[in-house]
Amino acid sequence: MRLPARRLLPVPALAAASALLGGCFAGNGTAAGGADGGRVRLAMMQPPRSGLSPLSDDAFKLSRWSTAETLVKLDAAGDARPALATSWRQDGRSWSFEIRAGVTFHDGTELDAEAVVRSLTRAAGASPKPRILDGVELTARAADADTVTVTTAAADPLVPQRLSSPQLAVLAAKAYTGRTVNPVGAGTGPFELTKVEGTSSATLDRYDAYWGGRAKAPGIDVRFVPDGTARAAALRSGEADIVEAVPVSQAALLDEDLVTEVPMPRTNTLYLNTRKGPFTDPALRAAARAAIDAESIVKGVYEGRADVAEGLLGPALPWAAKLRAPVTRAKAGAPAGRTVTLGTFTDRAELPEVAAALQQQLQEAGFTVKLDVREYANIESDALAGEFDAFVLSRATVLDSGDPAAYLYSDFASDGSFNIAQLRDPSVDALLRKAGGTPTGDARRRAVVAAEAAVLATDAAVPMLHERVIQGAAAGVVGAAHDPRERELVTAATHVR
Secondary structure, eight states, X not given: OBOOOOOOOOHXXXXXXXXXXXXXXXXXXXGGGGGGOBOEEEEXXXXXXXXXXTTSTTHHHHHHTTOSBOSEEEOTTXXXXXXXXXXXXXXXXXXXXXEOTTOBOXXXXXXXXXXXXXXXXXXXXXXXXXXXXXXXXXXXXXXETTEEEEEESSOOTTHHHHTTSGGGOBOOGGGGSSSXXXXXXXXXSSEEEEEEETTTEEEEEEOTTOTTOOOSSSEEEEEEOOOHHHHHHHHHHTSOSEESOOOHHXXXXXXXXXXXXXEEEEEEEEEEOSSSSGGGSHHHHHHHHHHOOHHHHHHHTSTTOEEEOSSSSOTTSHHHHHHOOOOOOOOOOOOTTOEEEEEXXXXXXXXXXXXXXXXXXXXXXXXXXXXXXXXXGGTHHHHHTTOOSEEEEEEESSTTTSXXXXXXXXXXXXXXXXXXXXXXXXXXXXXXXXXXXXXXXXXXXXHHHHXXXXXXXXXXXXXXXXXXXXXXXOTTEEOOOOOTTSOOSSOTTOEEO
């Protein structure tokens, strides 16, 4: 979906934003590519938080750069398709995966069953576990040189989808020699990660022995640019070829041919701390919910480029709206001036504005609201530890498995690894487990919506809107991926003319 152009970025703003880049793409122009065209210059929003370890959210960067791969991948419908595994079959609690022949890691070693077992075992034993393994006990063994058997403690219909998560990427043995997992030179994708400069940049070169065929671009030069205005300016000035997450406020200032709007399975949600503070009281959670005017936030902050939320699952999952029924919630109480601390982060440019709007709406309802806004890397641990009364988060709802049950469990189960609301509700836990254990298809969808309803009934989370990501690409870019799940960006087909 193309966006309408309005006006060009003002010169002073362009100059100031460009200065933030600090010449970060200097020396990496298109001439460097020779006959194959230029290296792809990529401006990304969030810097690495865990040294690009695939066991963290940094895994999605490795996936978007096409350097680390998984056993299976997801198609547009969320169904599992072959990748490093060519086929699979289920036998009770066990699944057997046949490993693709002729695949080598970037260090020249061969992919085999033992390599897959090594990667999956390290992920399953990590602390914290990758989100996709929340509530799942998984073991892997090599049945023979080309076959891996994955077994779970209970029968799990989503094992193939789980193994598509970038956090379960298969890397060479060299990646696991230290205390942390180091992906440099250890993937199987069309681009080899060759250099990482802390939280400022990364360099990838084409891997000519890639099993899927030679990539069209000679390499990728990545710069991490948290400031949204600076990212937009990099596209406008020609300093970057592809820019992820152009802020809504900047999109209309760019040439309409440079930006594309991609509907996302991403929900902007207000999480309320149910374990300590004012929002342990269901009536005050209900008062906060009643105070929120999501439509005004969509119009005012997102300029209409978002959808008002009816639930946690948005238009990217159209079946949810068809199955959803009205939810009975607690009655709103009187805030009586109770003070709450509302947190969010700056990495997504719209969120501080959303938090400011919420502060005003909640204060008009009778709360006293203090804001705490930081970069995500500096606020995540406090949010997960329950240090805020309320927290605004932009959350992908099918990021890991293509199935929302994993997201719901991660965020709202008593032992969920991303339970910012600190929710501990046995009835919610039971429905989340039921959803996770139901076979794929209509029955699973109904179970997922029932679990969503149980969460909404607690008012531990107030969904406000469903986002659309705005991605920028220069005129000479061919084949940039527009992936709602944020797993692909630069692929083997992407290149600069």
